[in-house]
Amino acid sequence: MRMIPILFLWLPALVMLPAAQLGPYITHDTRPVITNGPYLLAPAEDSATIVWMTDTPCHSKVVYEDSGGRVREAENGEHGLLPVGLRHVVRLRGLQPGATYRYRVVSTRVVKMKSYWPEKGLSVESRLASFTTFDRRKPACSFSLITDTHEDVKRIASLVQRIDWGGTDFLVHLGDAFHGIESEEAIWNLFLEPLSNALAQTRPLLFVRGNHEARGAAARLLADYVPFPEGRFYYARDHGPVHFVTLDTGEDKDDETNVYAGLNRFKAYREEELAWFREHARTTRRMAEAPFRVLLMHNPGWGWVDQQNGRWTEAANEAGIDLAISGHTHRFAHWEPGRRGNRYHQLIIGPDEVARVDASQTELQVRVTGKDGETVASFSVPRRK
Ligand SMILES: [Fe+2]
Numbered sequence: 001m002r003m004i005p006i007l008f009l010w011l012p013a014l015v016m017l018p019a020a021q022l023g024p025y026i027t028h029d030t031r032p033v034i035t036n037g038p039y040l041l042a043p044a045e046d047s048a049t050i051v052w053m054t055d056t057p058c059h060s061k062v063v064y065e066d067s068g069g070r071v072r073e074a075e076n077g078e079h080g081l082l083p084v085g086l087r088h089v090v091r092l093r094g095l096q097p098g099a100t101y102r103y104r105v106v107s108t109r110v111v112k113m114k115s116y117w118p119e120k121g122l123s124v125e126s127r128l129a130s131f132t133t134f135d136r137r138k139p140a141c142s143f144s145l146i147t148d149t150h151e152d153v154k155r156i157a158s159l160v161q162r163i164d165w166g167g168t169d170f171l172v173h174l175g176d177a178f179h180g181i182e183s184e185e186a187i188w189n190l191f192l193e194p195l196s197n198a199l200a201q202t203r204p205l206l207f208v209r210g211n212h213e214a215r216g217a218a219a220r221l222l223a224d225y226v227p228f229p230e231g232r233f234y235y236a237r238d239h240g241p242v243h244f245v246t247l248d249t250g251e252d253k254d255d256e257t258n259v260y261a262g263l264n265r266f267k268a269y270r271e272e273e274l275a276w277f278r279e280h281a282r283t284t285r286r287m288a289e290a291p292f293r294v295l296l297m298h299n300p301g302w303g304w305v306d307q308q309n310g311r312w313t314e315a316a317n318e319a320g321i322d323l324a325i326s327g328h329t330h331r332f333a334h335w336e337p338g339r340r341g342n343r344y345h346q347l348i349i350g351p352d353e354v355a356r357v358d359a360s361q362t363e364l365q366v367r368v369t370g371k372d373g374e375t376v377a378s379f380s381v382p383r384r385k
Contacts, residue, residue: 025117025118025119025120026117026119026120027119027120027121027122028109028111028119028120028121028122029121029122030056030109030111030121030122031109031121031122031123031124032054032055032056032058032107032108032109032121032122032123032124033054033055033056033124034052034053034054034105034107034124034126035053035054035055036052036053036188036192036193036196037050037051037052037053037105037192037196037201038050038051038052038105038126038129038196038201039051039052039192039195039196039199039201039205040131040199040201040202040203040204040205041204041205041207041226041227041228042091042204042206042226042227042228042229043131043133043134043170043204043206043237043239044133044134044229044237045095045097045098045133045134045135045136045238045239046093046094046095046096046097046133047091047092047093047094047095047133047229048091048092048095048101048131048133048204049089049090049091049092049227049228049229050062050089050090050091050092050103050105051087051088051089051192051225051226051227052087052088052105052107052126053086053087053088053188054086054088054107054109054124055086056086056109056111056121057084057085057086057109057110057113058084058085058086058088058107058108058109058110058124059082059083059084059107059108059110060075060076060082060083060088060090060105060106060107060108061073061074061075061076061090061105061106062074062090062092062103062104062105062106063103063104063105063106064092064101064102064103064104065101065102065103066096066099066100066101067099067100067101074090074091074092074093075090076088076089076090076091084110084113087224087225088105088107089224089227090105091229095133096133097133097134097135097136097137098132098133098134098135098137098138099132099133100130100131100132101130101131101132101133102128102129102130103128103129103130103131104125104126104127104128104129105125105126106123106124106125106126107123107124108120108121108122108123109121109122109123109124126201127201129200129201129202130202131201131202131203131204132169134169134237134238134239135239135240136238136239136240136286136290138239138240138241139240139241139360139361140240140241140358140359140360140361141169141239141240141241141242141358141359142167142168142169142356142357142358142359143168143169143170143171143172143206143239143356143357144163144164144168144171144172144354144355144356144357145171145172145173145174145296145325145349145354145355145356145357146159146160146163146171146172146173146174146349146353146354146355147173147174147175147176147210147298147326147327147328147349147350147351148174148175148176148210148327148328148330148350148351149173149176149177149191149351150176150177150178150179150212150351151177151178151179151186151190151191152351153189153190153194155351155352156194156195156198157194158352158371159352159354160194160195160198162354162369162373163198163354163356164356165198165200165203167358168203168356169203169239169240170203170204170205170206170239171195171198171199171203171204171205171206172205172206172207172208172296172325173191173195173205173206173207173208174208174210174296174297174298174325174326174327174328174349175207175208175209175210175211175212175213175249175298175327175328176210176211176212176213176298176327176328177190177191177210177212177213178190178191178212178213178215178216179212179215179216180212180215180216180219181212181213181215181216181217181218181219181221181222182216182217182218183217183218184218184221184225186218187218187221187222187225188225192225192226205226206237206244206246206296207226208233208246208247208248208296208297208298209222209233209248209249209250209298210249210298210299210327210328211249211250211251211252211298211299211303211328214250214251214264214266232248233246233248234246234247234248234273234276234277236280236284236286238286238290240359241290241291241292241359241360241361242290242291242292242293242294242359242364243284243286243287243290243292243293243294244294244295244296245277245280245281245293245294245295245296245319245321246295246296246297247273247277247295247296247297248273248297248298249297249298249299249302249303249326249328250266250269250270250299250303250304250305251264251266251303251304252299252303252304252328253304254304254306255267255304266303266304267306270303270304270305270306274305274308274311274312274315277315277319278315278318278319280319281315281318281319281320287319287320288320291359291361291362291383292322292323292359292364292381292383293319293320293321293322293323294321294322294323294324294325294357294359294364295316295319295321295323295324295325295344296324296325296326297324297325297326298326298327298328299326299328300324300326300328300329300333300335300346300348301328310341313340313341313342314341316342316344317341317342317343317344320384321343321344322344322345322364322381322384323344323345323346323347323357323364323366323381324342324344324345324346324347325347325348325349325355325357326346326347326348326349327348327349327350327351328348329348329350330350330351331348331350332348332349332350332353332368332376332377333346333347333348334346334347334348334377334379335348345366345379345381347366347368347377349368352370352371353368353369353370353371353376354368354369355367355368356368356369361383362382362383363380363381363382363383364380364381365378365380366378366379366380366381
């Protein structure tokens, strides 16, 4: 008698079992498609973040292998649940500095989300690719920088063609990839996809936010597409002889400017950032010990900081910055130390220029090339101590 209700409960599930059932729960014979990416972001010595999109809701993981052949998997569980959606962000942690990892991303379709017995689909895998983590012990490093691409996909294609990828450890985009971020699709179509194709799932992108990234309907979603472990757009990294500090120079106009309709709060945000920068410079041993300190920021004039620009220049001077690299003005400039209160070299590159920095133990060799590959400027920054 006690068996009857149990059989009754199971009967509908048994009746509904499809032909495609492969396991203990319903699995439909339908495979998702990777529509964007994957691309590598937030490079560090012990972690990397991989982002991609699928055409249908999936849960995801990254399968990766170190040079010793040890295979591991990284997922992105949050609050006890695997995220199910179209955008997939997986951070690989506990990596070794200067190590090369082979990886592929895997997304498994979730056809129908229910409290019990969600219905699944099949999995899609990306091609196998590899990347190498940052490493402060490396005696030299090289990186390339572009800026102010302003939604111009042809410009991006031209810029990335001119980069010597063979000798570039990573790419920096110095901001203003947009006029204003109007949609999530625009983030891929006008910025990430043209770059991720060029980065070939192999070289990471280090992104610096520009003032135009603070505008538009999807501006508040940007951090979901270019996430950083720190959860903010200012952070530090180490690679080779360089300690990198990336700053967010925010908007270029007062919070009270009517074009923002009272929606901006950069004054307090920038004060917090300045406090972080000063504290980081004061307490981080690597700031003192690295052969070089390179500052990456969009606006060479610090953005709108309520007429406190001098405090920022002084903070950079006290931090011992050797070289700052920016965009924003759409015009090449090289402010040598002492020119505007700066005790460091300030390089500004234009939208059609590529900067390349080769860092050794004794100097930063900087070269800026123009649209036709001509040299716009070339200079070196010697080690101070
Ligand atoms: Fe700008």
